[in-house]
Amino acid sequence: MSTVLYDHLAVEAAIASMTDAIQGDCIHLIGIHRGGALVADALQAHLEARGTKVCRGNLDISFYRDDLDSAGPNPEVKSSQLPYDFNGQTIWLVDDVLYTGRTIRAALGELFDYGRPAAVKLAVLIDRDAHELPIAADLVGLHHSADKTSSIKLITDGPWHIEQRGVKA
Amino acid sequence: MILRIQNGHIIDPANGIDRIADLWVRDGVIAAIGESDCGPADQTIDAGGCIVCPGLIDMHVHLREPGQEWKEDIASGSRAAVAGGVTSMCCMPNTGPHIDHAGIALQIIARAKQVGLCNVYPIGAVTKNLDGKELTEMRELSRAGCVAFSDDGMPIWHAGVMRKSLEYAASFGFMIIQHAEEKMLTGNGAINEGWVSTQLGVAGMPAVGEDSMIARDIMLAELSGARYHVAHISTKGAVELVRQARGKGLKVTTEAAPHHFALTEEAVLGYNADAKMSPPLRTEEDRLAVIEGLRDGTIDVIATDHAPHHEDDKRCGLSCAAFGIVGLETMLPLSLQLVRDQVLEMPRLLATMTCNPARLLGLKAGTLSIGAEADICIFDPEKKWTLDRKKLFSKGKNTPWHGMEMTGQVTHTIKAGQPVFSHGAIVGEAAYE
Amino acid sequence: MKGMKHLFGIAGLERHQIEYLVNLGDSFIDINRRPIKKAPTLRGKTIINLFFENSTRTRTSFEIAGKRLSADVINISASTSATKKGETLLDTALTLAAMQPHVVVIRHSLAGTCEFLAEHLEHTAIVNAGDGAHEHPTQILTDLLTMKQAWGSPEGKVITIVGDISHSRVARSHLLAAPKMGYRIRLVAPKTLLPSQVERYGCEVFHDFDAALPGSDAVYMLRVQTERLTDSCSFPSIREYHEAYGLNMKRLRAAGSDCLVMHPGPMNRGVEIATDVADSLQSRVLDQVEMGVAIRMAVLTAMCGGGETE
Numbered sequence: 001m002s003t004v005l006y007d008h009l010a011v012e013a014a015i016a017s018m019t020d021a022i023q024g025d026c027i028h029l030i031g032i033h034r035g036g037a038l039v040a041d042a043l044q045a046h047l048e049a050r051g052t053k054v055c056r057g058n059l060d061i062s063f064y065r066d067d068l069d070s071a072g073p074n075p076e077v078k079s080s081q082l083p084y085d086f087n088g089q090t091i092w093l094v095d096d097v098l099y100t101g102r103t104i105r106a107a108l109g110e111l112f113d114y115g116r117p118a119a120v121k122l123a124v125l126i127d128r129d130a131h132e133l134p135i136a137a138d139l140v141g142l143h144h145s146a147d148k149t150s151s152i153k154l155i156t157d158g159p160w161h162i163e164q165r166g167v168k169a
Numbered sequence: 170m171i172l173r174i175q176n177g178h179i180i181d182p183a184n185g186i187d188r189i190a191d192l193w194v195r196d197g198v199i200a201a202i203g204e205s206d207c208g209p210a211d212q213t214i215d216a217g218g219c220i221v222c223p224g225l226i227d228m229h230v231h232l233r234e235p236g237q238e239w240k241e242d243i244a245s246g247s248r249a250a251v252a253g254g255v256t257s258m259c260c261m262p263n264t265g266p267h268i269d270h271a272g273i274a275l276q277i278i279a280r281a282k283q284v285g286l287c288n289v290y291p292i293g294a295v296t297k298n299l300d301g302k303e304l305t306e307m308r309e310l311s312r313a314g315c316v317a318f319s320d321d322g323m324p325i326w327h328a329g330v331m332r333k334s335l336e337y338a339a340s341f342g343f344m345i346i347q348h349a350e351e352k353m354l355t356g357n358g359a360i361n362e363g364w365v366s367t368q369l370g371v372a373g374m375p376a377v378g379e380d381s382m383i384a385r386d387i388m389l390a391e392l393s394g395a396r397y398h399v400a401h402i403s404t405k406g407a408v409e410l411v412r413q414a415r416g417k418g419l420k421v422t423t424e425a426a427p428h429h430f431a432l433t434e435e436a437v438l439g440y441n442a443d444a445k446m447s448p449p450l451r452t453e454e455d456r457l458a459v460i461e462g463l464r465d466g467t468i469d470v471i472a473t474d475h476a477p478h479h480e481d482d483k484r485c486g487l488s489c490a491a492f493g494i495v496g497l498e499t500m501l502p503l504s505l506q507l508v509r510d511q512v513l514e515m516p517r518l519l520a521t522m523t524c525n526p527a528r529l530l531g532l533k534a535g536t537l538s539i540g541a542e543a544d545i546c547i548f549d550p551e552k553k554w555t556l557d558r559k560k561l562f563s564k565g566k567n568t569p570w571h572g573m574e575m576t577g578q579v580t581h582t583i584k585a586g587q588p589v590f591s592h593g594a595i596v597g598e599a600a601y602e
Numbered sequence: 603m604k605g606m607k608h609l610f611g612i613a614g615l616e617r618h619q620i621e622y623l624v625n626l627g628d629s630f631i632d633i634n635r636r637p638i639k640k641a642p643t644l645r646g647k648t649i650i651n652l653f654f655e656n657s658t659r660t661r662t663s664f665e666i667a668g669k670r671l672s673a674d675v676i677n678i679s680a681s682t683s684a685t686k687k688g689e690t691l692l693d694t695a696l697t698l699a700a701m702q703p704h705v706v707v708i709r710h711s712l713a714g715t716c717e718f719l720a721e722h723l724e725h726t727a728i729v730n731a732g733d734g735a736h737e738h739p740t741q742i743l744t745d746l747l748t749m750k751q752a753w754g755s756p757e758g759k760v761i762t763i764v765g766d767i768s769h770s771r772v773a774r775s776h777l778l779a780a781p782k783m784g785y786r787i788r789l790v791a792p793k794t795l796l797p798s799q800v801e802r803y804g805c806e807v808f809h810d811f812d813a814a815l816p817g818s819d820a821v822y823m824l825r826v827q828t829e830r831l832t833d834s835c836s837f838p839s840i841r842e843y844h845e846a847y848g849l850n851m852k853r854l855r856a857a858g859s860d861c862l863v864m865h866p867g868p869m870n871r872g873v874e875i876a877t878d879v880a881d882s883l884q885s886r887v888l889d890q891v892e893m894g895v896a897i898r899m900a901v902l903t904a905m906c907g908g909g910e911t912e
Contacts, residue, residue, distance in 0.1 A: 063633070063643040063671070063903075072907035077629040113638040367797040370713035370736030370774055375798075440714035485690055486718040488734070 001166065005144055005152065008159035011125070014141030015039070018123060019046035021139050026053040028091045028117075032107050033060040033078050035096030035154050039125050043094065055089075057082040064106035082114045091117040092139075096154040098124040101135035126162055128152060171195050171207045172586055177216025177547060181223060182520035183527075183536035192221055194543040197586035201539065214588070216547050219580055222519045223535050224256025224544030227497060228526040229321070229346075229400060229424060229472035232258075232289070234280070235273070236265025241477035241564045243277065247286035249475070249497040249563035251590040254546035254579040257288040257527075257534045258475075258497070262299065263322040269294035269305045271313035278314045286589050288534065288544075290316045295334045295345060299323045304334060307343055316530040319346035321400055324382060326352060332389045339395035344529065346398045347386055349407070350448065354378035359488050361434040361449040369440065371488055374449050380406035387414045390421055398529065399423035401474045403448040405458035412467040422529055423462075424470035427503035428494060428569070430459045436569055442483045442490035444569040446476065463521065464512045470529065471521040473500045477565020495565040502575035505550055509576070515550075545583040552578040562595070606904050608728045610716045611737030612778040620746065620782060626900035627747045627893065633670060634895055643899075644673035647906050648703040651677045652695070653731070654710040659867055659891070660731050660740075664707050667898035673906075676703075691715070692722060699723045705905045707731050713771075727905040735797075738771040740898055741866050742779050747893040748886050749785075749820070752862060757784040761864075762814050762857075764790040764847055765824030765874055766831070768797045772824060772866050777803040790814045790847065794836040811847050812856065820862040820886075823849050823874045840873055850876040854884060862886050 006014070027047055031040030037058045044054045062077045093107060104122060111120065123139040128146060142162070146152060150166045172194040179202060180187050186202065193205040200207050227250065233241040241249075250258050260277060262268030268277070274291040281289030293315030297303045299322070307318055318338060325331045325347060338345050355374035360366050362373025383399055387410060390397035399411060402423045414421040428446065433453050436444035444450060462468040476493025483490045504522065507513045513521075527535030534544060553576050558566040582590035589596060606619070615623075633641055649668040653661050661677060668675035680694060689697075691710070698706060705727045708716055713734030720728050732738040749756045761780070767773045767789050777800075780787045787805040789796065801807050808814040815821070831837045844850075849863065863875070863885040871877045880887060 060629070062629075063641040065643075068643060068903070068907060073626060073903050077626060079629050079632040109642060113640060114636060362798050364799045364802050367799055367802075368774075370734050370771060373798060440717050481690075484692060486712050487714050488712045489691075 002163045004161055005164050006126075006142055006162040008161050010142070011160045011162060014125060015042050016046060018125075018139055018141050019043055019050070022047065022092065022123070024052070024090075026055065028055045028057075028086055028089050030057040030059055030082070030091055030093050030111070032093065032095045032103060033058055035156075036094045038156055039096050039154070040094040043123070055086075057086075059107050059110055061103060061106040061110055064110045066102065066106070080110065080114070085115065086117050087115045088118050090119045090121065092121050092123050094123050096125050097152055098122075098127045098137050098140075099130060101131045101133035104135050105133055125154060126152065170197075170586065171200075171210045171212075172543075172583070173210035173213045174216050174221055174545070174547065175213055177219050177221035179221045179537065180516050180519055181537035182516045183223070183524035184538055186537065187516055192537065192545070194545075194583070194586045197543055199537050199539055199541050199543050202537065214547065214581055219547050219549050220515070221545060221547050223523040223537050224546050224582065224584065225254045225501065225522040226526040226532065226535050227255045227258040227473050227475065227500060227522070228470060228530060229426070230258045230260050230475040230497065231263065231477065231493070232260040232277070233477060234264065235276070239564070240479050240482075243280045243289060244284045245562065245564045246475070246477070246497070247281065247284045247289070248595050249495070249561065250287040251582040251584065251595065252562045252579065253497040253499070254501050254548055254582050255287060255497055256544035256546070256582060256584050257290065257532060259290045259292050259316060259530065261292050261319060261321040262294040267294050267299055268292065268310070268315065269297050269299070271306070271309045274310055274313040274315050286584060286595070290314065290530065290532065292316065292321070292346065293318045295320045295325055296330065301325055301327050301330055304337060307338060308341060311341070311343060316532065317344040317346050317398070319348065319400065321346065321348045324348050324350045324352065326382075328385060328389070331386060332393065335389050335393040335395035335397065339393045342396070344396040344398050346400050347382070348400050349379050349382040349386065350374070351378040351382045354381065359445060359449075360437050361451050363434060363452060365434040365438060369438070369487070374447070376404040376406055376451060376455065379404050379448055380410060383407050383410050387411075387419065387421060390414070391417070391419055394420070396420040396422070401426045401429065401448055401472070402459065402462070402468060403429045403451050403455060405455045408458045408462040408467055412462065412465070415467060422470070423468050424472040425459050425463060425468045426472060426474045427496060427500055430456055430463065431503045431506065432456070432569065437487065440487040441569065442487050443494065443567050443571070445487060445490050445492060446474070446494050447492040460507070460512055463507060469521060469525045471500065471504050472526065473497055475563070477563050478567050480566060483567050494567050494569060495561065495563045497563060498561055499556065499568065499570055499575065501548060501579060502577040505577040508550070543583060543586040545581075546579060547581040547583075548577060548579045550577045552576070554578050606907070608716065608720055609739055609901055609905065610720070610728070610730050611739050612742055612775045612782070613737065615739070615782070617782045620743065620779065623743050623897065623900050623904060624746045624750060626903065627743065627897040628750065630896040630899040631893070633899070634892065639670050640672060641670065642672045643903055644668065644671040644906055647673040647705070649673045649675045649705045649707065649902060650698055650703045651675065651707045651731075652698060652709070653677070653679050654691075654708075655732070657709055657732065660709060663891070663894045664731060664898050664902075667895050668902055670895070671899055671902060673902065692719065695719045695723060699726045705729060705902060708733070710734065729901060729905060732771055734771065735769045735774065736771050737775045737778075739775055740894070740901055741772050742775040743897045743901070744890055744894040745776070745822075745864060746779065746783065747897055748864065748890050751889065751893070752886065753819075759785045759819040760788060760817055761785055761820045761822055762788040762790060762818040763822045763824065764811060764849065765826055766795045766836070767791045767800060767824070768795050769827070769830070770824050776822070777805055780805070788814045788818065792837065792846070811853065815853055815857040818857050818861055820864050821849055821854070821857055822864045825866065825868065826870055826874045828870070828873065844873055848874055848876060849879050851878050854879050854882065859884070864890060867891065
């Protein structure tokens with residue numbers, strides 16, 4: 001059972017408004033594999049369209065997760081790609097859905113194994129407002145509060161939209 | 170004391186008896202088959218549906234006493250024997266001290282009599298300390314009760330010593346039993362050399378290690394005119410060598426162990442130390458050759474090479490584990506498969522475990538002749554049971570057949586007219602200790 | 603694929619499991635190349651390297667792999683002779699298992715050691731770091747990752763393995779991996795160094811090295827244990843061995859400029875491999891060492907992965 005929470009128009013509007021909120025001459029965007037990387041790609045396209053220079057990287061946090069015992073290693077680990085020196089820069093960490101905050105915690109851990117940015121800001125497409133850690137996004141495209149039995153997913157096959165799954169009818 | 174064994178199918182290969190009849194025992198000896206003037210029986214055993222045959226003879230057993238009593242002793246080995254229908258067995262001299270002087274032979278025989286379950290006939294050592302250098306006093310060992318000579322476990326590797334051993338033994342009519350293994354070829358091998366050893370990465374013992382020594386020995390036996398017996402024959406080449414030697418009229422004989430006609434080297438896959446023995450389990454081709462040797466009479470004895478070990482000696486990985494498996498309690502059911510597979514008729518099969526070894530060793534055993542000591546084995550050839558190593562009477566639990574179904578079970582064993590084993594238990598005064 | 607219980611050998615792995623471990627290893631390469639070579643993947647895990655045979659490189663490779671993933675790694679060198687003096691192999695293993703490690707990595711000179719110990723150690727994952735002449739699975743996974751880097755896939759390639767095949771666990775594990783992964787093996791050795799019926803693995807067997815070279819995509823040289831070679835009458839001299847089975851520049855040219863040179867190490871320069879070949883651009887020997895760490899990170903991660911086997 002799944003329902004569409006936000007259609008592609010709403011998602012595109014959210015990305016556009018996020019782009020507007022990101023200011024600066026050179027923006028460092030690091031997406032979290034794999035939904036966050038896609039959102040970062042979209043932000044990059046918008047930023048470059050308006051003439052802003054973008055440095056991109058991606059993180060795969062598989063080796064930084066805290067649930068190896070229960071989940072097992074991810075069969076499709078992608079290498080993290082941080083091909084440039086970001087020491088002393090302000091980084092925008094990008095993810096699709098902000099839920100408990102554990103992914104962001106792992107991503108911060110990994111990021112600091114690569115270097116020492118001056119500041120890290122967090123941009124998420126949708127915030128479920130159910131954080132389990134003291135982690136909040138600096139930039140949020142959309143909000144939706146849902147109970148823990150359901151999952152919220154960014155669907156990127158075809159026109160992007162956001163679905164809620166597992167809702168009791 | 171009169172014992173009547175009723176309605177059994179009596180098979181006595183030595184006398185050509187093969188019919189359903191009553192067997193009468195009086196005062197420890199066979200009194201009559203069929204009609205009897207013994208009068209009323211003091212004890213009756215119903216053997217309906219069972220085969221009644223002479224108590225079995227296992228001419229190749231390691232009893233470990235003296236020296237390694239934690240592995241087996243004469244009492245536990247005797248219990249295992251009668252549980253397997255065996256009433257006479259020959260124990261190999263690789264004890265500690267070795268059976269290389271008369272005192273040890275006398276001690277073993279005395280101890281076996283004290284236990285009183287099973288006749289024990291020692292095999293004397295060919296060389297002192299089994300070290301292949303100096304001959305033992307074979308005449309004295311013979312007078313003390315040794316029925317043949319062997320350095321079993323160790324081959325008599327030195328051709329000159331083997332020649333002298335055969336010549337000396339031939340002078341007095343003794344038989345030499347050889348554990349044929351050219352150690353320069355088998356080296357530190359643990360299992361048969363071949364596809365299985367290659368896959369496991371374990372050093373192998375090539376078949377040619379057995380064959381080449383037998384070939385040499387047969388030539389020396391021909392030269393000396395000696396009686397030469399190949400222990401636990403396991404390869405196709407060895408069976409063929411013995412067949413040729415017998416064809417030439419040489420006094421060459423051999424025995425096969427049940428594991429060599431029941432299993433192949435594949436039993437050690439998975440590093441199963443309970444399937445490790447010397448000579449090792451061989452290929453299917455070898456297994457079939459051993460069966461053919463039994464069928465055509467090249468091999469006239471089945472003997473177990475009963476080799477009990479403590480679990481510590483086996484629980485150390487395949488390469489380090491001791492060689493050998495226990496055999497007394499599985500000899501009959503495993504051998505009966507040869508009858509079910511129509512390799513041998515029942516009387517011929519039973520001959521390999523009764524009158525044939527008795528003839529080779531000159532034992533007064535292995536027959537149901539009137540007046541013979543009443544050593545009798547009664548077994549149900551169709552009874553199915555599952556082997557549980559914990560229930561073996563032997564101290565050694567090292568068997569590859571744990572948990573496997575066996576067909577054919579000994580119901581009674583009678584020693585000199587006294588039941589010593591009945592329906593799974595040692596019975597009577599004889600259950601010493 | 604979720605948690606594998608043990609890693610005994612290539613024999614117990616299916617193609618998809620081999621590919622999974624190689625791909626997982628691939629993703630660890632990056633961690634080993636960055637300035638801070640540490641990830642928290644195995645934080646709180648204890649790994650014991652139990653080495654009954656000396657092997658500085660394999661032990662170091664496992665140790666670095668575990669430490670870079672934040673596991674606690676303990677090295678124990680138990681020489682076989684010391685074990686013979688008293689404690690049995692099984693007791694040593696049971697003692698260590700009672701200390702509740704997550705993984706025990708074992709190297710032993712006897713084939714089947716891991717299978718034997720696993721029967722008695724219920725709760726510990728066992729990784730085979732080489733058992734006698736049986737298997738050496740992490741070396742083969744390492745080689746497959748090295749080949750992946752070079753070719754993308756080993757499918758259809760011809761690997762020519764040269765040397766003491768009889769005593770080589772590396773050769774046996776490759777012989778098991780080849781049909782699963784679609785590459786072919788040529789073995790080159792005199793009869794004295796070939797195990798019985800080895801052709802039943804489905805490989806080609808050569809006694810003449812030069813005849814095996816054309817068409818080889820990689821030449822894989824095995825280490826020669828010089829004492830063993832002459833003492834067992836397997837070969838008369840090192841000089842003659844090098845002449846017959848050593849990889850020199852002339853032979854490498856005959857194999858072609860695309861042919862890779864591999865060696866599980868440590869190399870005997872001037873015995874099985876000439877120095878100029880070992881140092882040539884075609885040599886992948888040091889890549890193998892690097893990939894070895896990544897593969898062992900992958901194997902340890904898979905062992906600690908939890909969950910049931912698929």
